[in-house]
Amino acid sequence: MITLRALTKRYGDKTAVDGLTLELTPGTVTGFLGPNGAGKSTTMRMVLGLDAPTSGTALIGGRPYADLEHPLRTIGALLDARAVHPARSGRDHLRAMALSQGIPYSRVEEVLGLTGMTGAAGRRAGTYSLGMSQRLGIAGALLGDPRVLMLDEPVNGLDPDGVRWIRTLLRSLAAEGRTVFVSSHLMSEMERTADRLIVLGRGRLIADEPMSKLVAGTEVRVRGPRLQPLADALPAARWTGSDELTVAGPSPREVGKLAYDLGLPVYELRAVESSLEDSYMNLTAQSVEYGAER
Numbered sequence: 001m002i003t004l005r006a007l008t009k010r011y012g013d014k015t016a017v018d019g020l021t022l023e024l025t026p027g028t029v030t031g032f033l034g035p036n037g038a039g040k041s042t043t044m045r046m047v048l049g050l051d052a053p054t055s056g057t058a059l060i061g062g063r064p065y066a067d068l069e070h071p072l073r074t075i076g077a078l079l080d081a082r083a084v085h086p087a088r089s090g091r092d093h094l095r096a097m098a099l100s101q102g103i104p105y106s107r108v109e110e111v112l113g114l115t116g117m118t119g120a121a122g123r124r125a126g127t128y129s130l131g132m133s134q135r136l137g138i139a140g141a142l143l144g145d146p147r148v149l150m151l152d153e154p155v156n157g158l159d160p161d162g163v164r165w166i167r168t169l170l171r172s173l174a175a176e177g178r179t180v181f182v183s184s185h186l187m188s189e190m191e192r193t194a195d196r197l198i199v200l201g202r203g204r205l206i207a208d209e210p211m212s213k214l215v216a217g218t219e220v221r222v223r224g225p226r227l228q229p230l231a232d233a234l235p236a237a238r239w240t241g242s243d244e245l246t247v248a249g250p251s252p253r254e255v256g257k258l259a260y261d262l263g264l265p266v267y268e269l270r271a272v273e274s275s276l277e278d279s280y281m282n283l284t285a286q287s288v289e290y291g292a293e294r
């Protein structure tokens with residue numbers, strides 16, 4: 001269990017994380033999304049005690065990271081896969097971690113096997129591809145068999161096989177009753193992996209919803225030259241183009257009938273599947289800091 005209470009981090013006059021209050025529960029994969037610079041990594045760094053909060057608290061199983069007796073056995077984390085001594089072999093890197101926490105070397109071999117890294121374990125980490133570094137980072141996170149896992153962009157650099165492997169791994173870790181907290185920019189992957197989604201924008205919580213709510217299913221898209229009266233009549237409708245409205249709830253038949261009753265010409269009316277990417281784009285439209293002008 002990870003508990004954040006009014007967690008805040010300021011760098012000078014920049015507020016990177018702004019009053020974040022959350023509880024991450026066991027048995028669930030919680031996805032952490034947000035545009036570049038939203039504060040995801042800063043939040044994770046504060047959970048691990050790598051950054052001190054300006055105010056508020058981050059607790060793991062009710063205690064701050066610094067108070068954990070066996071941190072690696074409590075929370076496994078992957079923040080930066082390249083943060084490994086390049087001259088050390090993958091195996092030696094894990095053995096050093098194991099030694100510091102009283103974890104037997106046999107567990108090192110186990111996690112190397114779990115992550116498909118046994119064959120490469122003797123090579124210097126500096127020669128690893130990004131995908132191999134990610135796998136080694138995940139092996140390190142699993143080393144202490146922790147109840148809580150926190151992974152920042154774990155699929156970054158992985159091939160399709162690796163992406164699928166991570167998905168299966170995270171799902172099975174949650175099924176064992178562990179708390180899994182994972183950030184990613186890959187929407188389609190999140191849609192398949194996470195049960196719950198937390199979306200951050202400019203340091204603030206902008207959504208905390210079960211996945212089923214964010215991929216709401218079918219919506220209706222309607223196009224026409226003057227749809228304002230239809231938008232007024234359908235409070236849930238949103239503009240998705242200068243001549244296009246999208247609405248969740250009514251059927252295409254109902255929207256078509258309403259447009260007809262209002263005397264509005266319509267030149268396109270269709271049902272569309274809403275994806276997590278659509279919901280995410282709508283949620284974060286106001287909080288993208290670093291985006292191309294549209």
Ligand SMILES: Nc1ncnc2c1ncn2[C@@H]1O[C@H](COP(=O)(O)OP(=O)(O)OP(=O)(O)O)[C@@H](O)[C@H]1O
Nearest residue numbers: 011014015016034035036037038039040041042043
């Ligand atoms: N050490 C630091 N000093 C000053 N500003 C920082 C520092 N670390 C992060 N920031 C700022 O805090 C904000 C949040 O950054 P953070 O890396 O947490 O975002 P993120 O959501 O992880 O982004 P990305 O998706 O790009 O990884 C950014 O504006 C960033 O520039």
